[in-house]
Amino acid sequence: MGAYLVERLVFLEWIRTLAGNEQVYFPQPLAESSFHFARVHSSSLLALEDFDDPHRTTIFRASACVPPPARILAPEGEQLFTFRRDGAGDCTLTPVLDSSRRILAGVRPCDLKAIALMDRFQRATIPDPHYLVRREHTLLIGHDCLHPCDRYCFCDAAGSLAWREGADIFLTPQPGARLLVEALTDQGAVLLAGAGFPACGEVEECRARAEARRPDPFGRRFAASLDDVMAAVAKGWDADVWQEQSMRCFSCGTCNLVCPTCSCFDVRDDFSVEDPDSGRRTRHWDGCMLENFAVVAGGHNFRKSPAARQRHRVMRKFVYQPHRFGGTSFCVGCGRCRRQCTVDIDIFEIASELLAAAGEGA
Amino acid sequence: MKAMDPRILTPAMVRIVEATDMTAHERFFRLRLPRPLRHAPGQFVMASIPGIGEAPISICCGPGDHDRLELLVRSAGSLTMAMQQLGAGDQMGIRGPFGTGFDLAEFEGCDVLIVAGGLGLAPLRSLIEPLLAERNRFGRITIISGCRTPADELFRDEMRAWGRAPGTRVIRLVNDTAHLPWDGEVGLVTAPIAGLDIPPATLAVLCGPPVMYKFVIMELAARGLAHDRIFIDLERRMRCGIGKCGHCQINHLTCCQDGPVFRLSAVEALPEALA
Numbered sequence A: 001m002g003a004y005l006v007e008r009l010v011f012l013e014w015i016r017t018l019a020g021n022e023q024v025y026f027p028q029p030l031a032e033s034s035f036h037f038a039r040v041h042s043s044s045l046l047a048l049e050d051f052d053d054p055h056r057t058t059i060f061r062a063s064a065c066v067p068p069p070a071r072i073l074a075p076e077g078e079q080l081f082t083f084r085r086d087g088a089g090d091c092t093l094t095p096v097l098d099s100s101r102r103i104l105a106g107v108r109p110c111d112l113k114a115i116a117l118m119d120r121f122q123r124a125t126i127p128d129p130h131y132l133v134r135r136e137h138t139l140l141i142g143h144d145c146l147h148p149c150d151r152y153c154f155c156d157a158a159g160s161l162a163w164r165e166g167a168d169i170f171l172t173p174q175p176g177a178r179l180l181v182e183a184l185t186d187q188g189a190v191l192l193a194g195a196g197f198p199a200c201g202e203v204e205e206c207r208a209r210a211e212a213r214r215p216d217p218f219g220r221r222f223a224a225s226l227d228d229v230m231a232a233v234a235k236g237w238d239a240d241v242w243q244e245q246s247m248r249c250f251s252c253g254t255c256n257l258v259c260p261t262c263s264c265f266d267v268r269d270d271f272s273v274e275d276p277d278s279g280r281r282t283r284h285w286d287g288c289m290l291e292n293f294a295v296v297a298g299g300h301n302f303r304k305s306p307a308a309r310q311r312h313r314v315m316r317k318f319v320y321q322p323h324r325f326g327g328t329s330f331c332v333g334c335g336r337c338r339r340q341c342t343v344d345i346d347i348f349e350i351a352s353e354l355l356a357a358a359g360e361g362a
Numbered sequence B: 001m002k003a004m005d006p007r008i009l010t011p012a013m014v015r016i017v018e019a020t021d022m023t024a025h026e027r028f029f030r031l032r033l034p035r036p037l038r039h040a041p042g043q044f045v046m047a048s049i050p051g052i053g054e055a056p057i058s059i060c061c062g063p064g065d066h067d068r069l070e071l072l073v074r075s076a077g078s079l080t081m082a083m084q085q086l087g088a089g090d091q092m093g094i095r096g097p098f099g100t101g102f103d104l105a106e107f108e109g110c111d112v113l114i115v116a117g118g119l120g121l122a123p124l125r126s127l128i129e130p131l132l133a134e135r136n137r138f139g140r141i142t143i144i145s146g147c148r149t150p151a152d153e154l155f156r157d158e159m160r161a162w163g164r165a166p167g168t169r170v171i172r173l174v175n176d177t178a179h180l181p182w183d184g185e186v187g188l189v190t191a192p193i194a195g196l197d198i199p200p201a202t203l204a205v206l207c208g209p210p211v212m213y214k215f216v217i218m219e220l221a222a223r224g225l226a227h228d229r230i231f232i233d234l235e236r237r238m239r240c241g242i243g244k245c246g247h248c249q250i251n252h253l254t255c256c257q258d259g260p261v262f263r264l265s266a267v268e269a270l271p272e273a274l275a
Helices: A008-021 A069-073 A109-123 A129-136 A186-193 A203-213 A226-234 A241-246 A254-258 A306-324 A336-340 A347-361 B078-083 B118-133 B156-163 B191-195 B210-222
Strands: A003-007 A023-029 A035-039 A078-085 A091-095 A102-107 A138-143 A169-174 A178-183 A265-271 A278-285 B012-021 B026-032 B044-049 B053-058 B068-074 B091-098 B112-117 B141-147 B168-174 B203-207 B230-233 B261-263
Touching: A003 A008, A008 A023, A008 A178, A035 A069, A069 A102, A069 A109, A069 A129, A069 A138, A091 B012, A091 B091, A102 A109, A109 A129, A109 A138, A129 A138, A138 A186, A169 A186, A169 A203, A178 A186, A178 A203, A226 A306, A226 A347, A241 A306, A241 A347, A254 A336, A265 B053, A306 A347, A336 A347, B026 B091, B044 B068, B044 B078, B053 B068, B053 B078, B053 B091, B053 B118, B068 B078, B068 B118, B112 B118, B112 B210, B118 B141, B118 B156, B118 B203, B118 B230, B141 B156, B156 B168, B168 B191, B191 B210, B203 B210, B210 B230
Parallel strands: A023 A102, A102 A138, A138 A169, B112 B141, B112 B203, B141 B168, B203 B230
Antiparallel strands: A003 A178, A023 A035, A078 A091, A078 A278, A169 A178, A265 A278, B012 B026, B012 B091, B026 B068, B044 B053, B044 B091, B230 B261
């Protein structure tokens, strides 16, 4: 497929050049310690971590950027269709499908996995054309992690660290401020073919060198296997942990919004102020932690308490979605929900407590 | 998995050919479809007015290779309120049909007990019509329909006509006559169940407000009807109909894909199904 050994700064310059002609997204610093995954412009500050810098002073927390790359594939407020009403009052509706090409670069293994899971979810039963058309025209440039992002990361425990599926190109940091750049798909190979990068003749060695650099354990570890965790969560419906961990929850929905496998939405209609005979239907990020998410006509709320909503969120990640979509945990261990939570509610702790409780019960 | 339909979230604009107020809050619509929906009884459509909004609405006409679509819309929010203003000649946006409905083959030869509370009669009408259309394929049919007052009763003339079909009994109830003329019974839909003959091969079908299910199920359980012989039609606020928006999720199930018609035995263990 093609593998290259490229100086990091040369690669970043190539990304910037690509961005001159097409939509390229990359993690970028937003404030002192936070990164967002955003469109690259000529003035964008691009950086990648250094193999030789174990303290990671040159790179920050780009790996856990917000919003997660998966959200670029289902953007907030995306149009589903536009409409126009004629003189007789009849409407013509035109679906909006975004087939412009995008490149999402610097996507970490946890986010590659999240996108693969969203692909599976969006293709299932009745496929969502708006997501899938955008996805079909999106290239992914993955980036390996040699260090956990911070003390909240548990990607290895969640089975995400080795994930490559979905990446068209994959980057692995190498000593001497270089990157191993591998094409994993034909589309990735085509994109790299014109870059003029020097070929790499020792791909296996480069990979092994990077892997040896990883600390062990890599991030937080569950006290048992991921399968055991998922089984423990499934058995935890009546556990006290839901109430204990939700007493301080504001139901702000941040955990939903930053989760790379959350995709729930609400739908809204608008007409133009200037021309009320035209308008659009759009969809908007929604979250099951918000108070009114499960309200039905007549006012009944099927998940009235924060504890019930917390349980639904955690069950959805470890039990419900895996049950329907191929058995893989939909929590990828990125730690974003814990990191962004204003009251420190931690899905890892919740799962760990349920695991401990299941152990006592056995 | 189905093939991708690029218009699955874009409604077709369908002409309304008849619109009448059935009560002060519910308006009945008959639409003429460009092509038959070929829906199963119990399925729903997403109905909308572009610029205003979209909501799941049960199909209330029987299935078949016809171009008719009938909906009963209760005024509950801004969209359904706006729909009360639509009349013959206007258009309504329609997507679907969605969800799983009833399989009429399973009803063959069985006694059928239908219990409807309020607006629950609308989706059940899509089942009652085909049952009565081929009356001799099925056993005895009992329909219990309850509503608050005589002014809230839906499909009154049709219910009277259903009751005249051979082997068919219709029990109409109100909670309160509210000083209005009333030729049915007064009480809750649970009350008549004790007096019915319910052989084990009966199929029971329930649709109504959440609180109704609990008491009707208790009543049917007391009569020994197995839970895989009881169907319930659940309501959730679906936004998409294609299993993506998350709003209708009931534990690991989605109401728009696995329902809205569920066998009680399939959902009774799910804590979020009925409460």
